[in-house]
Amino acid sequence: MKALIIDDEPDNVRLLALQLARHCPQVDVIGQFTDSIDGLKAIQSLRPALVFLDIEMPLMNGFQLLEKVGEITFHIVFVTAYDQYAVRAFRFSALDYLLKPIDTVDLIATVRRAETTARINPQQLDLMRQYYPASAAGVSPITKGRIALPHASGMVFVETKQIVYCESDSNYTRFYLANGEQYVIAKTLGDVQDVLETGDFVRVHRQYIVNLEHIQKLVKGEGTYLLLTNGVNIPVARQQKDRLMERFGWV
Incomplete structure:
Protein backbone atom coordinates (compact mmCIF):
# COMPACT_ATOMS: atom_id res chain seq x y z
CA MET A 1 0.00 0.00 0.00
CA LYS A 2 1.44 3.34 -1.04
CA ALA A 3 1.12 5.72 1.90
CA LEU A 4 1.66 9.36 2.88
CA ILE A 5 2.28 10.79 6.32
CA ILE A 6 1.10 14.37 6.91
CA ASP A 7 1.79 15.87 10.34
CA ASP A 8 3.23 19.26 11.29
CA GLU A 9 5.49 17.72 13.97
CA PRO A 10 8.68 16.35 12.32
CA ASP A 11 9.48 13.95 15.17
CA ASN A 12 6.03 12.36 14.87
CA VAL A 13 6.48 11.92 11.12
CA ARG A 14 9.88 10.26 11.48
CA LEU A 15 8.73 7.97 14.29
CA LEU A 16 5.62 6.82 12.42
CA ALA A 17 7.64 6.15 9.26
CA LEU A 18 10.08 4.08 11.32
CA GLN A 19 7.28 2.09 12.97
CA LEU A 20 5.71 1.36 9.60
CA ALA A 21 9.04 0.21 8.14
CA ARG A 22 9.66 -2.13 11.06
CA HIS A 23 6.19 -3.55 11.67
CA CYS A 24 4.09 -3.01 8.54
CA PRO A 25 6.16 -4.10 5.54
CA GLN A 26 3.07 -4.07 3.32
CA VAL A 27 3.07 -0.26 3.61
CA ASP A 28 5.34 1.73 1.29
CA VAL A 29 5.71 5.29 2.60
CA ILE A 30 6.15 7.35 -0.56
CA GLY A 31 5.97 10.76 1.10
CA GLN A 32 6.46 12.45 4.47
CA PHE A 33 5.19 16.01 4.95
CA THR A 34 5.10 18.53 7.79
CA ASP A 35 3.30 21.13 5.68
CA SER A 36 -0.39 20.55 4.96
CA ILE A 37 -0.24 22.35 1.60
CA ASP A 38 2.63 20.14 0.43
CA GLY A 39 0.69 17.14 1.71
CA LEU A 40 -2.36 18.14 -0.33
CA LYS A 41 -0.27 18.45 -3.49
CA ALA A 42 1.23 15.01 -2.83
CA ILE A 43 -2.21 13.42 -2.45
CA GLN A 44 -3.30 14.92 -5.75
CA SER A 45 -0.16 13.89 -7.66
CA LEU A 46 0.89 10.59 -6.05
CA ARG A 47 -2.59 9.07 -5.52
CA PRO A 48 -1.81 7.09 -2.34
CA ALA A 49 -3.89 4.18 -1.07
CA LEU A 50 -3.44 5.23 2.55
CA VAL A 51 -2.91 8.59 4.27
CA PHE A 52 -1.92 9.10 7.90
CA LEU A 53 -3.27 12.56 8.65
CA ASP A 54 -2.91 14.86 11.64
CA ILE A 55 -5.96 17.05 12.24
CA GLU A 56 -4.57 20.03 14.11
CA MET A 57 -2.09 21.68 11.73
CA PRO A 58 -1.30 25.33 10.95
CA LEU A 59 -2.39 26.99 7.69
CA MET A 60 -4.81 24.19 6.85
CA ASN A 61 -6.12 21.55 9.24
CA GLY A 62 -6.86 17.97 8.28
CA PHE A 63 -10.54 18.58 7.50
CA GLN A 64 -9.80 21.61 5.33
CA LEU A 65 -7.22 19.55 3.46
CA LEU A 66 -9.73 16.79 2.76
CA GLU A 67 -12.29 19.31 1.53
CA LYS A 68 -9.78 20.50 -1.07
CA VAL A 69 -9.02 16.93 -2.15
CA GLY A 70 -12.61 16.46 -3.32
CA GLU A 71 -13.56 12.82 -3.85
CA ILE A 72 -11.63 10.68 -1.38
CA THR A 73 -10.32 7.55 -3.07
CA PHE A 74 -7.90 6.49 -0.34
CA HIS A 75 -8.12 5.15 3.20
CA ILE A 76 -7.56 7.71 5.98
CA VAL A 77 -6.09 7.14 9.43
CA PHE A 78 -6.30 10.23 11.61
CA VAL A 79 -3.41 10.72 14.03
CA THR A 80 -4.12 12.85 17.07
CA ALA A 81 -3.08 13.57 20.64
CA TYR A 82 -5.37 12.03 23.25
CA ASP A 83 -8.53 13.97 23.97
CA GLN A 84 -11.52 12.19 25.49
CA TYR A 85 -14.08 14.14 23.45
CA ALA A 86 -12.15 13.73 20.21
CA VAL A 87 -11.94 9.98 20.84
CA ARG A 88 -15.72 9.88 21.36
CA ALA A 89 -16.20 11.68 18.08
CA PHE A 90 -13.92 9.22 16.28
CA ARG A 91 -15.76 6.26 17.75
CA PHE A 92 -19.17 7.66 16.89
CA SER A 93 -18.19 8.32 13.29
CA ALA A 94 -16.41 4.92 13.08
CA LEU A 95 -13.30 6.47 11.51
CA ASP A 96 -9.84 4.98 12.01
CA TYR A 97 -7.55 6.91 14.33
CA LEU A 98 -4.28 6.48 16.20
CA LEU A 99 -3.39 8.25 19.43
CA LYS A 100 0.01 9.85 19.94
CA PRO A 101 2.38 8.35 20.98
CA ILE A 102 1.40 5.59 18.59
CA ASP A 103 1.21 2.10 20.03
CA THR A 104 2.72 -0.52 17.70
CA VAL A 105 -0.08 -3.04 18.27
CA ASP A 106 -2.70 -0.41 17.42
CA LEU A 107 -0.75 0.58 14.32
CA ILE A 108 -0.56 -2.98 13.00
CA ALA A 109 -4.29 -3.53 13.60
CA THR A 110 -5.19 -0.25 11.91
CA VAL A 111 -3.11 -1.04 8.82
CA ARG A 112 -4.74 -4.45 8.56
CA ARG A 113 -8.18 -2.82 8.64
CA ALA A 114 -7.08 -0.42 5.92
CA GLU A 115 -6.13 -3.38 3.73
CA THR A 116 -9.57 -4.94 3.95
CA THR A 117 -11.91 -2.00 4.46
CA ALA A 118 -13.45 0.08 1.71
CA ARG A 119 -12.65 3.79 1.61
CA ILE A 120 -14.53 5.95 4.07
CA ASN A 121 -18.12 6.96 3.53
CA PRO A 122 -18.45 10.77 3.17
CA GLN A 123 -21.20 10.58 5.78
CA GLN A 124 -18.66 9.36 8.34
CA LEU A 125 -16.52 12.41 7.65
CA ASP A 126 -19.55 14.69 7.97
CA LEU A 127 -20.30 13.20 11.38
CA MET A 128 -16.72 13.71 12.48
CA ARG A 129 -16.78 17.34 11.34
CA GLN A 130 -20.00 17.83 13.30
CA TYR A 131 -18.43 16.72 16.57
CA TYR A 132 -14.74 17.47 16.32
CA PRO A 133 -14.76 21.30 16.43
CA ALA A 134 -16.36 21.15 19.87
CA SER A 135 -14.08 18.28 20.84
CA ALA A 136 -10.96 20.26 19.94
CA ALA A 137 -12.12 22.99 22.30
CA GLY A 138 -12.34 20.47 25.12
CA VAL A 139 -16.11 20.54 25.49
CA SER A 140 -18.87 18.06 24.86
CA PRO A 141 -19.74 17.45 21.18
CA ILE A 142 -23.37 18.18 22.02
CA THR A 143 -22.99 21.45 23.92
CA LYS A 144 -24.57 23.26 20.97
CA GLY A 145 -27.73 21.41 21.89
CA ARG A 146 -27.98 19.20 18.81
CA ILE A 147 -26.84 15.78 17.76
CA ALA A 148 -26.43 14.46 14.22
CA LEU A 149 -28.11 11.11 13.65
CA PRO A 150 -26.97 9.23 10.53
CA HIS A 151 -29.54 7.36 8.50
CA ALA A 152 -29.80 5.77 5.05
CA SER A 153 -30.33 9.00 3.11
CA GLY A 154 -28.10 11.36 5.10
CA MET A 155 -28.32 12.91 8.56
CA VAL A 156 -31.00 14.45 10.71
CA PHE A 157 -30.08 17.03 13.33
CA VAL A 158 -32.04 16.62 16.55
CA GLU A 159 -32.18 18.94 19.56
CA THR A 160 -30.92 16.91 22.50
CA LYS A 161 -33.57 18.36 24.80
CA GLN A 162 -36.17 16.66 22.58
CA ILE A 163 -34.65 13.19 23.13
CA VAL A 164 -36.63 11.42 25.88
CA TYR A 165 -34.69 8.17 25.85
CA CYS A 166 -32.66 5.80 23.70
CA GLU A 167 -33.18 2.07 23.45
CA SER A 168 -30.74 -0.63 22.36
CA ASP A 169 -31.81 -2.86 19.50
CA SER A 170 -28.89 -5.25 18.98
CA ASN A 171 -26.33 -3.29 16.89
CA TYR A 172 -28.76 -0.41 16.43
CA THR A 173 -30.12 2.31 18.71
CA ARG A 174 -33.62 3.77 18.61
CA PHE A 175 -34.12 7.42 19.63
CA TYR A 176 -37.51 8.41 21.08
CA LEU A 177 -38.35 12.11 20.83
CA ALA A 178 -40.80 14.19 22.85
CA ASN A 179 -42.91 14.88 19.74
CA GLY A 180 -43.41 11.16 19.16
CA GLU A 181 -40.85 10.82 16.36
CA GLN A 182 -38.43 7.89 16.36
CA TYR A 183 -35.07 7.47 14.65
CA VAL A 184 -33.00 4.30 14.33
CA ILE A 185 -29.27 4.56 13.72
CA ALA A 186 -26.68 1.85 13.02
CA LYS A 187 -24.75 2.47 16.25
CA THR A 188 -24.70 0.45 19.44
CA LEU A 189 -26.03 1.95 22.65
CA GLY A 190 -22.41 2.00 23.87
CA ASP A 191 -21.44 4.25 20.95
CA VAL A 192 -24.34 6.57 21.75
CA GLN A 193 -23.45 6.55 25.44
CA ASP A 194 -19.92 7.77 24.65
CA VAL A 195 -21.42 10.89 23.11
CA LEU A 196 -24.55 11.56 25.15
CA GLU A 197 -23.28 10.94 28.66
CA THR A 198 -21.24 14.14 28.51
CA GLY A 199 -24.60 15.95 28.66
CA ASP A 200 -27.82 15.46 30.63
CA PHE A 201 -28.12 11.76 29.88
CA VAL A 202 -27.40 8.66 31.90
CA ARG A 203 -27.45 4.95 31.12
CA VAL A 204 -29.81 3.37 33.65
CA HIS A 205 -30.00 -0.11 32.17
CA ARG A 206 -28.10 -2.23 29.65
CA GLN A 207 -30.88 -1.42 27.20
CA TYR A 208 -31.69 2.22 27.98
CA ILE A 209 -30.23 5.73 28.18
CA VAL A 210 -32.55 8.42 29.54
CA ASN A 211 -32.60 12.21 29.42
CA LEU A 212 -32.56 13.47 33.01
CA GLU A 213 -34.77 16.39 31.97
CA HIS A 214 -37.56 13.99 30.98
CA ILE A 215 -37.74 12.04 34.24
CA GLN A 216 -40.99 12.67 36.10
CA LYS A 217 -40.73 10.09 38.86
CA LEU A 218 -38.51 7.39 40.30
CA VAL A 219 -40.63 4.50 41.55
CA LYS A 220 -39.01 2.14 44.03
CA GLY A 221 -40.12 -1.39 44.72
CA GLU A 222 -39.17 -4.89 43.75
CA GLY A 223 -38.23 -3.48 40.38
CA THR A 224 -37.16 0.18 40.35
CA TYR A 225 -38.28 2.13 37.30
CA LEU A 226 -38.54 5.67 35.94
CA LEU A 227 -41.69 7.34 34.69
CA LEU A 228 -40.77 9.64 31.79
CA THR A 229 -42.59 12.68 30.43
CA ASN A 230 -43.96 10.70 27.48
CA GLY A 231 -45.62 8.22 29.85
CA ARG A 243 -25.30 6.36 40.12
CA LEU A 244 -28.58 7.77 38.84
CA MET A 245 -29.49 9.28 42.20
CA GLU A 246 -26.04 10.83 42.51
CA ARG A 247 -26.19 12.24 38.99
CA PHE A 248 -29.68 13.66 39.46
CA GLY A 249 -29.01 15.08 42.92
CA TRP A 250 -31.71 13.05 44.62
CA VAL A 251 -31.41 12.29 48.36
Missing part, protein backbone atom coordinates in the same frame (compact mmCIF):
# COMPACT_ATOMS: atom_id res chain seq x y z
CA VAL A 232 -43.11 5.41 29.28
CA ASN A 233 -41.71 3.37 32.17
CA ILE A 234 -38.00 2.57 31.98
CA PRO A 235 -36.44 -0.05 34.28
CA VAL A 236 -33.41 0.93 36.37
CA ALA A 237 -30.74 -1.71 36.86
CA ARG A 238 -29.85 -2.33 40.50
CA GLN A 239 -26.21 -1.35 39.98
CA GLN A 240 -27.23 1.91 38.25
CA LYS A 241 -29.64 3.16 40.94
CA ASP A 242 -27.03 4.87 43.15
